[in-house]
Amino acid sequence: MTQDEMKRNAARAALAFIPANTIVGVGTGSTVNHFIDALGEIKAQIAGAVSSSEQSTARLKALGIPVLDLNTVERFSVYIDGADEINPQRHMIKGGGAALTREKIVAAVAETFICIVDNSKQVDVLGKFPLPVEVIPMAAAYVSRELAKLGGRPVVRENVITDNGNLIIDVHDLQITDPLATEQQINGIVGVVTNGIFAHRCADIVLVGTAEGTQTLK
Numbered sequence: 001m002t003q004d005e006m007k008r009n010a011a012r013a014a015l016a017f018i019p020a021n022t023i024v025g026v027g028t029g030s031t032v033n034h035f036i037d038a039l040g041e042i043k044a045q046i047a048g049a050v051s052s053s054e055q056s057t058a059r060l061k062a063l064g065i066p067v068l069d070l071n072t073v074e075r076f077s078v079y080i081d082g083a084d085e086i087n088p089q090r091h092m093i094k095g096g097g098a099a100l101t102r103e104k105i106v107a108a109v110a111e112t113f114i115c116i117v118d119n120s121k122q123v124d125v126l127g128k129f130p131l132p133v134e135v136i137p138m139a140a141a142y143v144s145r146e147l148a149k150l151g152g153r154p155v156v157r158e159n160v161i162t163d164n165g166n167l168i169i170d171v172h173d174l175q176i177t178d179p180l181a182t183e184q185q186i187n188g189i190v191g192v193v194t195n196g197i198f199a200h201r202c203a204d205i206v207l208v209g210t211a212e213g214t215q216t217l218k
């Protein structure tokens, strides 16, 4: 089975966790694209979607799924999103698609975060995948110097502007042994919008696509 088939199976398994008439929070990425396609098949049974990126919004709208403004929604039941890495504590690195800030905001409003991944994303310690950090453009050099002091190797992602008009710094070679502390520490650097560690708001349920089928971890 290919990696993409495992992603698609995990994405389709998420449909079983969507209550009738609910608003669905939708993440970003290739795994989520499979989920959006599956959501299109049950669009009559949901109240609409809240989206974490312009890319997902366009795909949702193309399938006729209404996209709601998060400011009009107080709370909703499920948020479905992928991850670049996930550890056994269900802490994640996200932001490979540069949508980390909106993803973190939408996830904060959801009751349950369901993470959909193929098994290549499972790690014991976060940090092999370079950690994305969204920064205000004028702060990029300062933030890079501060990130280097933490032991990482910051590289501004070329030709990428986020949906919020900001830059992404990818931090290579960070061993993230305490994700809660590192998430907080990096978010404390002036000029950082947010970083891609999702530890304070980790996943509640993980659907892992494997060659043997999709596993559910809680």
Ligand SMILES: O=C(CO)[C@H](O)[C@H](O)COP(=O)(O)O
Residues within 6 Å of the ligand: 027, 028, 029, 030, 031, 032, 081, 082, 083, 084, 093, 094, 095, 096, 097, 098, 099, 100, 103
């Ligand atoms: O955080 C993300 C986007 O900002 C994605 O969830 C993450 O990059 C995983 O992407 P994919 O499903 O394409 O492997």
